[in-house]
Amino acid sequence: MKFTRNHYFLIGILLILFGIQFRLVDSFVINERCTRALDRVMRKTPVASNDAFSAFAMQVHPNPTKRVRPPRWIGAAMVVSGIVVTLHSFALKRH
Template sequence: MKFTRNHYFLIGILLILFGIQFRLVDSFVLNERCTKALDRVMRNTPVASNDPFSSFVMQVHPNPTKRVRPPRWIGAAMVVSGIVISLHSFSLRRH
């Protein structure tokens, strides 16, 4: 499959939208299935901590979950690369 102008534009727009989402969201909480899969892959991160708040949450919601906090620069990098790819799509020939 050959990438056309529309494909590059779509990829750029998606990167911009994902980058904005990463900039606006502080953290993501994974469900139990994703937490177990991530634990099998990483094998060195604890699933739950022993602080009082976590023990209270475990009583209310007993399934182990992992909180992922992406760095702030990832969102900015995605937005900038999406802008560059979208602008590049305008320089390509029309199909």
């Protein structure tokens, strides 16, 4: 598949929108399934152990979740790269 002017424009706009979202949102909460998958990949301690306190905690908050706080610079980098890609799409010739 050959990238055309429209593809570059779409990628640039999406990068700008995702960058704005990363700048506005402080943190993301990942659901239980993704938390367990991330835990397996990172090879850290288990999400929930089998001791008495963990069993009590699972009754209060049954789904273990992870909060991800992306750095502030990621949103700015995405916005800037989206602007560059969008401007590049205007420099390409039409077909």
